[in-house]
Amino acid sequence: MAKQTTDQTGFSDVAAGVDAVIPARKQSWLQYYLPSILIFIFAIVTWELFVRLFSIQEFLLPAPSAIYNSLSLNLNQLLKLGWFTTKEALGGFAIGCSLGILVALATARWTIATEALMPFAIAANSVPILAFAPILNNWFGVDNPVSKMAIVAVIVFFPVMINTVRGLTLVDANALELMASYAANQYDVLFRLRVPNALPYIFNALKVAAALSMIGAIVSEYFGGNRSALGVYITQEAAQFRFANAWAAIILACIVGITLYLIVLTVERFAIPWHPSVRGEER
Amino acid sequence: MPPTVSIQNVSKLFNPGQANQVLALKEINLDILPGEFVSIIGPSGCGKSTLLRLIGDLTTPSSGAVLVNGKPAHQARLDQDYGMVFQAATLYEWRTVSKNVQLPLELKGIAKTERENRAKEMLALVELAGFENHHPWQLSGGMQQRVAIARALVTGPQLLLMDEPFGALDEMTRERMNQELHHIWEQTNKTAVFITHSIAEAVFLSTRVVVMSVRPGRITQVIDIDLPRHRDVTTREMTRYFELVNQGREALRRAEAGL
Ligand SMILES: Nc1ncnc2c1ncn2[C@@H]1O[C@H](COP(=O)(O)OP(=O)(O)OP(=O)(O)O)[C@@H](O)[C@H]1O
Numbered sequence: 001m002a003k004q005t006t007d008q009t010g011f012s013d014v015a016a017g018v019d020a021v022i023p024a025r026k027q028s029w030l031q032y033y034l035p036s037i038l039i040f041i042f043a044i045v046t047w048e049l050f051v052r053l054f055s056i057q058e059f060l061l062p063a064p065s066a067i068y069n070s071l072s073l074n075l076n077q078l079l080k081l082g083w084f085t086t087k088e089a090l091g092g093f094a095i096g097c098s099l100g101i102l103v104a105l106a107t108a109r110w111t112i113a114t115e116a117l118m119p120f121a122i123a124a125n126s127v128p129i130l131a132f133a134p135i136l137n138n139w140f141g142v143d144n145p146v147s148k149m150a151i152v153a154v155i156v157f158f159p160v161m162i163n164t165v166r167g168l169t170l171v172d173a174n175a176l177e178l179m180a181s182y183a184a185n186q187y188d189v190l191f192r193l194r195v196p197n198a199l200p201y202i203f204n205a206l207k208v209a210a211a212l213s214m215i216g217a218i219v220s221e222y223f224g225g226n227r228s229a230l231g232v233y234i235t236q237e238a239a240q241f242r243f244a245n246a247w248a249a250i251i252l253a254c255i256v257g258i259t260l261y262l263i264v265l266t267v268e269r270f271a272i273p274w275h276p277s278v279r280g281e282e283r
Numbered sequence: 284m285p286p287t288v289s290i291q292n293v294s295k296l297f298n299p300g301q302a303n304q305v306l307a308l309k310e311i312n313l314d315i316l317p318g319e320f321v322s323i324i325g326p327s328g329c330g331k332s333t334l335l336r337l338i339g340d341l342t343t344p345s346s347g348a349v350l351v352n353g354k355p356a357h358q359a360r361l362d363q364d365y366g367m368v369f370q371a372a373t374l375y376e377w378r379t380v381s382k383n384v385q386l387p388l389e390l391k392g393i394a395k396t397e398r399e400n401r402a403k404e405m406l407a408l409v410e411l412a413g414f415e416n417h418h419p420w421q422l423s424g425g426m427q428q429r430v431a432i433a434r435a436l437v438t439g440p441q442l443l444l445m446d447e448p449f450g451a452l453d454e455m456t457r458e459r460m461n462q463e464l465h466h467i468w469e470q471t472n473k474t475a476v477f478i479t480h481s482i483a484e485a486v487f488l489s490t491r492v493v494v495m496s497v498r499p500g501r502i503t504q505v506i507d508i509d510l511p512r513h514r515d516v517t518t519r520e521m522t523r524y525f526e527l528v529n530q531g532r533e534a535l536r537r538a539e540a541g542l
Pocket residue numbers: 297298305307326327328329330331332333334370
């Protein structure tokens with residue numbers, strides 16, 4: 001009987017198969033993120049159960065529900081603190097990234113200088129720049145957000161600069177020959193070939209920089225800072241054993257970091273829709 | 284009138300003095316007169332692309348001289364005396380098809396509307412009307428190569444340098460493209476240097492076919508194509524056409540044997 005049915009509906013099975021494929025493509029957003037969402041929910045539930053079942057002390061690990069309570073109780077204050085620190089992160093991000101791109105553009109103009117300076121830039125990139133936080137606090141004043149912006153700027157400068165230089169120089173030899181065959185001047189080569197070629201590299205660096213800038217701002221606040229800063233709040237609450245509050249602030253910082261990253265990702269999709277990394281996701 | 288291209292005793296040695304030293308071209312002599320259509324044919328690696336790049340001043344000879352329009356090749360490049368079709372299509376992936384074709388006009392500072400019109404015209408010529416706003420990755424290899432041809436033609440250069448432009452095309456499209464290229468050459472009295480692996484294509488298009496041999500790359504034979512200057516579908520049915528194709532095949536066989 002079952003066999004007969006499949007025989008009879010042979011054609012409609014094929015049709016159903018096609019139908020099944022098309023709506024699946026429309027739902028691909030949900031399909032794509034569903035596993036991540038499930039894993040997230042699973043992790044939160046496990047965490048909560050773990051803390052309750054084993055009666056874990058709050059100073060070791062507060063339960064998600066406790067963190068949520070703290071978050072909703074102190075939301076207004078946390079948002080104010082978060083905004084203060086986000087402004088530091090954004091300021092440093094803007095200064096560091098623009099300087100990184102500008103310096104890279106300048107060095108593309110003087111190739112020999114680039115080759116001489118790149119080893120130093122790469123070395124500087126592996127220096128733990130946060131170690132300078134106390135010194136920069138001293139230069140600009142602990143309470144002054146500029147000291148934090150300076151640290152963030154220095155942190156994001158090197159990856160952005162190095163990646164931009166890479167994008168400006170790693171150009172297809174044929175593409176350069178095409179320009180040469182038209183006797184193109186160096187500005188045309190720079191702006192019509194090297195810069196578009198560098199954009200994917202720059203966006204990769206900006207994504208890294210977005211995450212780094214929030215980390216940099218908070219950690220530099222651990223070395224002392226304005227009372228209305230998120231990093232200062234985290235250290236204070238932790239020192240007074242109010243760990244749920246500290247965790248709530250950390251969660252907020254994570255959300256801000258991820259948001260900054262997503263903003264860069266969105267700008268990237270509009271700026272370089274032609275790049276395989278962007279157009280590949282559309283399938 | 285000076286020859287459009289004059290290659291005088293040119294040799295090209297890559298990586299001289301190193302373990303991977305290659306004598307890509309040895310003592311090449313070739314004059315190409317205005318209005319000629321010269322095809323270069325020969326086994327892979329015999330230096331065809333290198334020869335074309337020497338004419339375009341994209342590489343320099345190790346010895347000998349290359350003159351274009353009576354000037355050193357370098358000056359001719361600065362004067363933009365030629366249009367080049369590379370062996371790889373070399374389209375910029377961030378530009379649409381139309382914008383790729385417009386690139387040489389942009390470099391010359393030509394206004395937008397004229398650029399767009401000329402690109403449209405050239406794309407129609409290579410049978411790609413309607414693909415203006417596509418991106419290169421949305422086209423097949425043969426279509427990309429035709430965009431590259433449109434780009435080389437768009438500035439209307441008197442000298443065309445083409446490196447296997449129809450390599451990726453199916454037989455029928457290739458014949459139509461040959462007809463179109465012949466038409467352009469005949470109408471505008473351009474000079475063309477054309478690399479191909481197809482003897483039939485070389486004979487159909489050319490006034491002369493240069494046969495090269497490998498290791499070291501050198502010219503082994505030059506075949507005058509004494510067919511009427513105008514070519515069309517009937518050309519491929521002429522007895523003389525068959526004779527010339529056979530002659531070319533024989534010359535290529537000898538070249539591949541290194542004779
Ligand atoms: N930039 C380079 N550096 C070193 N060797 C090179 C370079 N370019 C070409 N050659 C060598 O010169 C020789 C000729 O190369 P060329 O590209 O001119 O050959 P071709 O006749 O165009 O071959 P094909 O038909 O496969 O395109 C080859 O042996 C190649 O390895």
